[in-house]
Every structure is written in structure tokens, then in C-alpha cells.
Amino acid sequence: xxxxxxxxxxxxxxxxxxxxxxxxxxxxxxxxxxxxxxxxxxxxxxxxxxxxxxxxxxxxxxxxxxxxxxxxxxxxxxxxxxxxxxxxxxxxxxxxxxxxxxxxxxxxxxxxxxxxxxxxxxxxxxxxxxxxxxxxxxxxxxxxxxxxxxxxxxxxxxxxxxxxxxxxxxxxxxxxxxxxxxxxxxxxxxxxxxxxxxxxxxxxxxxxxxxxxxxxxxxxxxxxxxxxxxxxxxxxxxxxxxxxxxxxxxxxxxxxxxxxxxxxxxxxxxxxxxxxxxxxxxxxxxxxxxxxxxxxxxxxxxxxxxxxxxxxxxxxxxxxx
Amino acid sequence: xxxxxxxxxxxxxxxxxxxxxxxxxxxxxxxxxxxxxxxxxxxxxxxxxxxxxxxxxxxxxxxxxxxxxxxxxxxxxxxxxxxxxxxxxxxxxxxxxxxxxxxxxxxxxxxxxxxxxxxxxxxxxxxxxxxxxxxxxxxxxxxxxxxxxxxxxxxxxxxxxxxxxxxxxxxxxxxxxxxxxxxxxxxxxxxxxxxxxxxxxxxxxxxxxxxxxxxxxxxxxxxxxxxxxxxxxxxxxxxxxxxxxxxxxxxxxxxxxxxxxxxxxxxxxxxxxxxxxxxxxxxxxxxxxxxxxxxxxxxxxxxxxxxxxxxxxxxxxxxxx
Numbered sequence: 001x002x003x004x005x006x007x008x009x010x011x012x013x014x015x016x017x018x019x020x021x022x023x024x025x026x027x028x029x030x031x032x033x034x035x036x037x038x039x040x041x042x043x044x045x046x047x048x049x050x051x052x053x054x055x056x057x058x059x060x061x062x063x064x065x066x067x068x069x070x071x072x073x074x075x076x077x078x079x080x081x082x083x084x085x086x087x088x089x090x091x092x093x094x095x096x097x098x099x100x101x102x103x104x105x106x107x108x109x110x111x112x113x114x115x116x117x118x119x120x121x122x123x124x125x126x127x128x129x130x131x132x133x134x135x136x137x138x139x140x141x142x143x144x145x146x147x148x149x150x151x152x153x154x155x156x157x158x159x160x161x162x163x164x165x166x167x168x169x170x171x172x173x174x175x176x177x178x179x180x181x182x183x184x185x186x187x188x189x190x191x192x193x194x195x196x197x198x199x200x201x202x203x204x205x206x207x208x209x210x211x212x213x214x215x216x217x218x219x220x221x222x223x224x225x226x227x228x229x230x231x232x233x234x235x236x237x238x239x240x241x242x243x244x245x246x247x248x249x250x251x252x253x254x255x256x257x258x259x260x261x262x263x264x265x266x267x268x269x270x271x272x273x274x275x276x277x278x279x280x281x282x283x284x285x286x287x288x289x290x291x292x293x294x295x296x297x298x299x300x301x302x303x304x305x306x307x308x309x310x311x312x313x314x315x316x317x318x319x320x321x
Numbered sequence: 322x323x324x325x326x327x328x329x330x331x332x333x334x335x336x337x338x339x340x341x342x343x344x345x346x347x348x349x350x351x352x353x354x355x356x357x358x359x360x361x362x363x364x365x366x367x368x369x370x371x372x373x374x375x376x377x378x379x380x381x382x383x384x385x386x387x388x389x390x391x392x393x394x395x396x397x398x399x400x401x402x403x404x405x406x407x408x409x410x411x412x413x414x415x416x417x418x419x420x421x422x423x424x425x426x427x428x429x430x431x432x433x434x435x436x437x438x439x440x441x442x443x444x445x446x447x448x449x450x451x452x453x454x455x456x457x458x459x460x461x462x463x464x465x466x467x468x469x470x471x472x473x474x475x476x477x478x479x480x481x482x483x484x485x486x487x488x489x490x491x492x493x494x495x496x497x498x499x500x501x502x503x504x505x506x507x508x509x510x511x512x513x514x515x516x517x518x519x520x521x522x523x524x525x526x527x528x529x530x531x532x533x534x535x536x537x538x539x540x541x542x543x544x545x546x547x548x549x550x551x552x553x554x555x556x557x558x559x560x561x562x563x564x565x566x567x568x569x570x571x572x573x574x575x576x577x578x579x580x581x582x583x584x585x586x587x588x589x590x591x592x593x594x595x596x597x598x599x600x601x602x603x604x605x606x607x608x609x610x611x612x613x614x615x616x617x618x619x620x621x622x623x624x625x626x627x628x629x630x631x632x633x634x635x636x637x638x639x640x641x642x
Contacts, residue, residue, distance in 0.1 A: 027465075029465055029468075029469070031468060031469075031472045032465060032468055035468075080434075083430050083431070083434060086427075086430065087426075087427035087430060087431075104471060105408075106407075106408035106471050107468055107471045107472065109404050109407065109408060109430055109433075110404070110408075110464045110467040110468045110471065111464070111468065112430075112434075113401075113404060113433075113437070113460065113463075113464040113467075114460075114461055114464035114465060114468070116434070116437055116460065117457045117458070117459075117460035117461040117464060118457075118461060120441050120453075120456070120457035120460070121454060121457040121458065121461070123457075124450060124453045124454045124457055125454075127450055129445060129448055129450075129453075132441075132445045132450075132453055133442060133445045133446075135441070136438045136439075136441035136442040136444075136445055137438070137442065138438075139434065139435075139437065139438035139441065140435055140438040140439060140442070142434075143431045143432070143434040143435035143438060144348075144350055144353060144435060146431040146434075147350075147352060147353055147356075147428055147431045147432065147435070148350070148352075150425060150427050150428040150431065151352045151428065
């Protein structure tokens with residue numbers, strides 16, 4: 001399934017979201033324009049804005065409201081990536097240089113703040129106070145998830161349960177908001193909103209689990225970032241937690257953390273995970289979330305949007321980057 | 322003029338703003354609660370929330386709307402300070418340790434994001450879309466001002482004009498929003514809103530100019546931070562720009578920047594400014610903004626709120642920290 005055709009009935013309308021976001025580059029302050037050009041050039045999968053538009057298809061599909069929401073969601077996501085990359089000191093993202101690799105960390109933090117403000121501004125354009133509040137609550141949840149990730153860095157005693165809670169906040173919450181916000185603006189009935197929220201949560205969980213697997217088994221070229229990057233930052237994700245669980249003694253992760261950033265142990269951990277059945281076991285977790293996501297869709301009417309939402313679940317599991 | 326009595330008719334109501342902000346410490350995630358305790362413990366002057374309440378006194382003084390706005394403004398301000406302190410690597414703020422001195426920089430960036438979200442959430446509680454948009458636009462303006470400050474760091478060719486533009490974005494914009502937002506919620510007429518915006522802008526400019534003077538001539542104990550801290554970060558403010566202008570050759574600032582962070586030249590620059598009439602000349606600039614702020618008030622009815630707004634102008638000029 002290619003991204004070009006994945007988004008079915010909302011595929012064309014996503015261009016409007018791109019246009020809305022692209023218009024932000026047109027600022028009167030040259031250094032800021034350059035920074036925005038850099039961070040907005042590396043176009044993502046547009047998965048989250050697609051979810052907002054698709055959710056809107058189950059009610060009154062009003063693009064004048066859904067496009068600002070979708071732009072808001074995508075910008076919020078991009079702004080958190082900008083702050084993430086400062087934090088992780090990442091050099092590349094989606095195969096492009098990160099803002100922090102080109103500009104000062106300090107300036108990049110402010111760039112992220114500027115983008116949050118633009119995202120909030122788009123949310124305000126929906127004119128819907130509930131959607132606006134949902135937006136700010138989601139940013140809270142994401143920040144809390146990120147703080148949790150930082151607080152548990154290098155902590156080998158953390159559990160899979162804590163991991164799931166963390167990715168629920170850090171990732172799935174925005175998928176929920178993308179779906180819920182779209183459904184609210186389209187005035188989808190309560191059952192529909194609940195179904196789309198359930199779909200969004202489970203899709204987001206599956207998405208992040210797959211992301212964390214790809215960080216170990218993916219192709220560096222395709223992913224546009226080095227393998228094992230989470231672990232090298234001290235972030236323990238599902239595959240590494242399973243490796244710790246499986247080899248409590250003499251585990252390279254313990255050595256890696258004891259010595260911090262030692263290339264040798266990082267490579268060893270990555271290899272052990274790649275050669276074990278941990279990726280398969282981790283995929284099972286992703287598949288079970290994916291199944292829940294599909295089931296959540298059952299109460300919705302069978303239309304092209306619902307079929308597309310199903311396709312997206314399949315795509316999220318199959319993707320290689 | 323003591324802060325205790327400065328805020329006249331809204332003095333008591335400011336406690337409601339404090340309560341609203343204090344309630345945020347009550348989060349279910351312990352590490353976040355600790356971080357919030359730290360950054361919210363160092364209570365500021367509450368100048369900006371006071372302005373919102375005072376502006377509200379020229380119309381329908383609805384505390385159910387004005388308190389969330391005032392809390393939003395104060396939190397937005399505190400969140401930018403949290404990010405500022407990460408950027409400046411500052412150890413103390415208002416005499417308390419900064420968040421970044423206690424927690425990782427990385428966690429502190431996310432703490433700032435969390436606080437922005439809480440601020441946006443308070444703005445949403447006003448239920449007023451125009452106020453919400455004003456809020457997000459102000460965050461954009463502040464971030465732009467901060468980026469400008471970072472971009473012009475160590476640039477001795479910048480002008481006083483550029484400096485004024487920068488502090489207009491970085492500082493005065495939030496004073497404008499505090500006044501404008503309060504006036505909008507109280508449904509003050511158009512002329513009143515314009516007057517309060519003009520007041521807010523000029524007060525904010527005077528405030529920042531005085532801040533920049535105090536960074537050189539202030540008492541470290543009273544200020545709770547070291548003298549010359551802006552200059553040591555490469556930030557050129559009015560007194561240092563005047564010093565550069567006055568001594569184009571053999572200026573310690575040029576040497577300081579050439580050698581970066583050299584204590585000797587920093588001390589020399591601070592001493593030269595202290596012993597010159599540059600503080601007086603800089604105060605004249607602050608006074609001219611203060612005068613404009615007072616004049617902006619003339620179209621407003623003469624009531625206790627207006628008298629308090631005048632008192633605040635005097636306080637901003639006289640303050641020592």
C-alpha cells in the first residue's frame with residue numbers, strides 16, 4: 001500500500017492541509033522563514049491530518065473547519081519533533097538535517113514554541129471551544145509522556161506496562177485527538193466519536209510499537225536515521241525491555257548504560273534483538289492493538305472512509321519506515 | 322510603592338489567579354508535580370495578571386472570565402522563562418534555583434511545553450475565540466522576539482532600533498495582550514481597548530528597558546541573579562549598545578565577545594556602564610515610554626483602576642529588582 005493512494009476519499013483534500021501549513025513559511029523575518037523552510041521541507045506521512053479528515057467523513061464534512069484542525073494536528077506533531085530532536089541531539093529526521101543540527105539548540109527551542117503557537121492558532125480557527133481545549137489537553141498529555149520518557153531513561157527496572165502508558169501519552173494521544181477532533185467538528189454522534197477515539201488510540205499504539213521495532217530492525221537508509229537510536233539515548237522501548245527480560249544477566253543494555261554511549265554494546269544489543277524472535281513478539285503486540293483499532297470501526301457505517309481507516313491499520317503494520 | 326498595595330482595586334482578586342495557578346501542581350505524575358512545585362514556587366510580581374484584571378475594570382468586571390485570562394498570561398510568561406533559562410543555562414531566577422539547574426535541560430524543555438499547554442487551556446476557559454487567537458498570536462510574537470535575540474547575539478553592529486523592536490516582541494507584546502485581553506473580555510469599547518493596548522505596549526517597553534538597566538546597575542542580592550548576565554550571554558541591550566556607541570575603539574564588549582565569557586572584560590564593561598551616564602540616558606528612554614503609557618490612559622475614565630495603572634508606571638521606573 002503506497003502512501004499516494006492510501007488516503008482514499010481525503011487524498012486530494014490533504015493538499016489543502018499542506019497549503020495551509022506551507023503558507024506559514026511566508027513570514028516577514030528572514031531567519032525564521034529559513035528555519036520554517038527547513039523543518040517544513042521534510043514532509044511526513046500526513047497520517048494524523050488524514051485521520052482528522054477521514055473522521056470528518058462520518059458526519060458533516062466541512063473542510064473549512066477540518067483543514068485548520070488537520071493543519072493544527074500536523075503542526076503540533078512537527079513542533080514536538082523539533083523539541084524532541086533538540087533533546088535527543090538528533091542530526092537527521094526523515095532523511096533531512098534537523099533544525100538543531102543547523103541552528104543553535106536555543107533558537108530551535110524557540111522555533112518549536114513558535115510552531116506550537118501556530119498550531120494553537122489553527123486550532124482556534126475551528127471556532128470550536130471544545131476542540132481548542134482538546135488541543136491544549138493533548139499537548140499536556142504529550143509533554144507528560146515525554147517527561148516520563150526522560151525520567152525513565154537508563155532505568156532498566158521499568159516495565160512494559162510503564163512503556164505502554166508512556167507511548168499512550170507521547171504518541172497515541174495525538175492520534176485520538178486527530179480522530180476525535182475531526183468527529184466533533186463533523187458533529188458525528190456520540191457513539192461514532194467514541195468509536196473513532198478507540199480506533200485512534202489503538203492505531204496510535206500500534207504505530208508507536210512498530211516505530212520502536214523499526215528502530216532496531218529497520219533500514220537506516222529508508223528510515224533516514226541510525227539504527228538503535230532510542231537505546232543510544234537511554235530510551236527503553238518494547239524490544240529492548242523484552243531483551244532485558246529475556247537475558248537478565250550479562251545483558252549488553254546493562255553494559256551500554258553503565259558505560260553510556262559505548263558503540264560496542266549498542267551494536268551487540270541491536271544484533272541480539274534482530275536475531276531473536278523479539279521483533280516477532282513485539283509485532284504481536286502491535287497486531288493486537290491493530291486488531292482493536294479495526295474492531296473499533298465496526299460500529300461505524302461501511303463507507304469509503306471506513307475502508308480507508310482499515311487500510312491505514314494495515315499500512316501501519318507493514319511500513320518499513 | 323510596595324507590591325502589596327500596588328494593585329489597588331484588584332489586589333484581593335489576584336489571589337484567585339494564584340489559586341488557579343497553584344491548582345496545577347496537583348497532577349497525578351509525581352516527577353511533574355515536583356517540577357511544577359519548583360517553577361511555581363518562585364512567585365513573580367504578578368504584574369501581567371494584575372494588568373488583565375485592571376483592564377477588566379473599565380467594563381463588565383467578570384472574574385469568571387478574567388481570572389482564567391490572567392492565569393493564562395502569567396503561565397505563558399512563566400513558561401517562556403523556563404525555556405529562557407534552559408537557553409541561557411541560568412542557575413537562579415527570582416533568587417530560586419531554575420528548573421534546568423535541578424532537572425535535565427531536556428525535561429525542562431518539556432516542562433515548558435506542558436506549561437504552554439496549561440496556559441492555552443486557561444485561555445480556552447474564557448470561551449472567547451478572539452482572546453484565544455490573541456493568546457496564540459502573542460506566543461508567536463514572543464518566540465519571534467526570542468529568536469531575534471538569539472540571532473543577534475554577539476553582533477555588535479546591531480542598532481538601538483533593532484533592540485527596541487526585539488523587546489517589543491519579547492516583552493511588550495505580552496503586556497499588550499494582558500491589557501487587551503482583559504478589555505476584550507470586559508467588553509470595553511473600541512477606544513478603551515486601543516488606549517489600554519497603547520498603555521500596555523509603552524509600559525512593557527519601559528519595564529524591559531529598566532530590566533536591562535538593572536542587569537548592569539542592580540544589586541545581585543535583590544535581583545536574585547548575577548550582574549551583567551545578559552552581556553555574558555552575548556545579548557546586547559540598551560546600556561551595552563550605548564557603551565559600544567560611545568567607545569567604538571578598545572571597548573571591553575568587543576574583547577569580551579572575541580574571547581567569549583572572559584570574566585575580566587565583563588567586569589570592565591559593567592564598571593564602565595555603572596560609572597558613566599549611560600544608566601541615566603537609558604532611564605530617559607524608559608521614562609519616555611512611561612510617559613507615553615500615562616498619556617494613553619487619558620482617554621479612560623478616572624477611576625481607581627486608572628489610578629492604579631498610573632501607580633504601576635511609577636513602580637516600573639522605580640523598582641530595584
